[in-house]
Amino acid sequence: MASIKILLREDKLDQSGEAPLFLRIIKDRKTKFMTLGIKLKPSEWDNEKFKVKKNHSNSARLNAFISQKVADAEGEVADMMRKRKDVTTKKLKQAILGKAPENYFEYVFGRLDKIKPNIKFGVWKNYESNTIKLEQFNGSRELFFDDITVTFLKDFQDWMINTKKNNPTTVAYALKVMRKFYREAIREDIAKSSSYPFDKIKTTFPAPQKHYLSKEQVDTIAGLEMKTSTKEGVYRDMFLFACYGGGLRFADVVELTWENLKEDEQRIVKVIRKTGRGHNIKLPQVAFDILMKYKTPDAVQADYIFPVLPSNEEYKGTGEFHYFTKSKVLKNANNTIHSIGKKLKLSYQLTFHASRHTFATQALNNGMRIEFVSKLMDHCNIGITQVYAKIIDKELDNAMMEAFK
Numbered sequence: 157m158a159s160i161k162i163l164l165r166e167d168k169l170d171q172s173g174e175a176p177l178f179l180r181i182i183k184d185r186k187t188k189f190m191t192l193g194i195k196l197k198p199s200e201w202d203n204e205k206f207k208v209k210k211n212h213s214n215s216a217r218l219n220a221f222i223s224q225k226v227a228d229a230e231g232e233v234a235d236m237m238r239k240r241k242d243v244t245t246k247k248l249k250q251a252i253l254g255k256a257p258e259n260y261f262e263y264v265f266g267r268l269d270k271i272k273p274n275i276k277f278g279v280w281k282n283y284e285s286n287t288i289k290l291e292q293f294n295g296s297r298e299l300f301f302d303d304i305t306v307t308f309l310k311d312f313q314d315w316m317i318n319t320k321k322n323n324p325t326t327v328a329y330a331l332k333v334m335r336k337f338y339r340e341a342i343r344e345d346i347a348k349s350s351s352y353p354f355d356k357i358k359t360t361f362p363a364p365q366k367h368y369l370s371k372e373q374v375d376t377i378a379g380l381e382m383k384t385s386t387k388e389g390v391y392r393d394m395f396l397f398a399c400y401g402g403g404l405r406f407a408d409v410v411e412l413t414w415e416n417l418k419e420d421e422q423r424i425v426k427v428i429r430k431t432g433r434g435h436n437i438k439l440p441q442v443a444f445d446i447l448m449k450y451k452t453p454d455a456v457q458a459d460y461i462f463p464v465l466p467s468n469e470e471y472k473g474t475g476e477f478h479y480f481t482k483s484k485v486l487k488n489a490n491n492t493i494h495s496i497g498k499k500l501k502l503s504y505q506l507t508f509h510a511s512r513h514t515f516a517t518q519a520l521n522n523g524m525r526i527e528f529v530s531k532l533m534d535h536c537n538i539g540i541t542q543v544y545a546k547i548i549d550k551e552l553d554n555a556m557m558e559a560f561k
Contacts, residue, residue: 158183158237160229162192162222164201173197177222179229192225194218258346260304261287261297264337277479286333289320301347304338306356313357324362331359366547367504368513374399377496384449387464391492393446394462395511401443402532403515405430406486406508410465415457417447428534437532464489516544 163180174195181188200212208215208222264287272280291297293315309331316322316330335354341347369377378396382389394409407429416426422444425436439447450461464485489508497506512533519529530541 158233160226160233162206162226163189164196164198164203165189166198169198170195175201177201179225181229181233192222194222258301258341259297260299260301260337260341261291263301263341263346267337267340277476281479282329283333283336286330287337289316289330290334301338301341302351304334304351304353306353309334309353309357325364328359328361331357335359365504366513366543367502367506367510368517368547369399369500369506369510371518373500374514374518376500380496380499387488388492388495390450390462390464391489391508392496393449394464394489395493395496395508397443397446398508398511399514399518400446401439401515402437403512405512406489407482408435410460410462410482410485410489412447412461413457414451414455414459414461417461431534431536433534435534513544516541517547520544 159182161180161182163178164175165178166175169175174197177192177194177196178189179192181190196208196212200209200215201207202209206222208218212218264283268280268284268287290299290312293312313327313331316327322330331354338347338352338354342349342352374396377392380392382392384390384393394406398404398406398409401424404424405428408426411429412424412426416424418425422439422441423436424439425434427433428435447461450463465481486508493506493508493510497504500506516529516533519532520526526541526545527538529544530538533541535541
């Protein structure tokens, strides 16, 4: 428990012989003082009753003022202690002064409500889910900005790794979300820059491992007996199309419509969902043939080519419905791709995204210029594409060593 007491600081006598009156807070053997703005001579203060003596001309009014201050302070302390048993004397003092520290969760969830209409729902959902994960670790929504110390962040990291079994990228992203909102709070003068702890903890993202298939492995997948009348067959064809057709991301493949396909030119024209940039790609025959397998006599321009999403009448294309529908379909697609990877006896878990890496490495292996590959994959700069060139160089090195053992 915390104790509150009125104290005349006789060690701070001024030249007129008066001492300031303080409210003293003690908790866990730690003390904080806050001035009441009153000065008295020691002879005017009763140290046993904690009152101004009647020999002071304004004793009644001062005693009423002091009683109210003590009552207000006790009320604030009781309220804070109900919320958190481990609250510090510093926070109690701030609460009494009317400067209670900002609650991290109240701030972040408030910000999420404000920004939701203005950002992609998937980004918003990631912010929310990582904040909920932090709340799960903390055990409640009682977390102040100055509670977020280096030790707190390291404990959060350990919990994500050891309890949640999160991978390094997931851990780094969770801390990135915290860092983002902490910085925003500093810019709004809600959190103090002097308490910012993220400069003292490593939150760098590990280099992602890029899994890709050889031409022989892609041919094996193409040769699997899987009917287009089944969802598994459709997901396999979507994967193959991405391998052959420029490494389009899953979101762009699943949303392809017949309007995006210019049949007479064998060309895909669409806006890339992630970047918002226009994309125009001439399809090789093998990719074009995959699409044409799904062309029916009654197909209309607005229909999705791959029949795994709800019809356009039901499907909104943006917002929460889009996010959750696409996430469910991606999960189902990856389940199929995982199973295919097991048939190939791969040493890693195959995902749909491997089709993107497969296209890049195959294109470079076949002599396509790196700037062309970069353009087709909609990379913002060629430096991203050069990662694949390094993969090819490493393969050549390994082949050279194997050839002359």
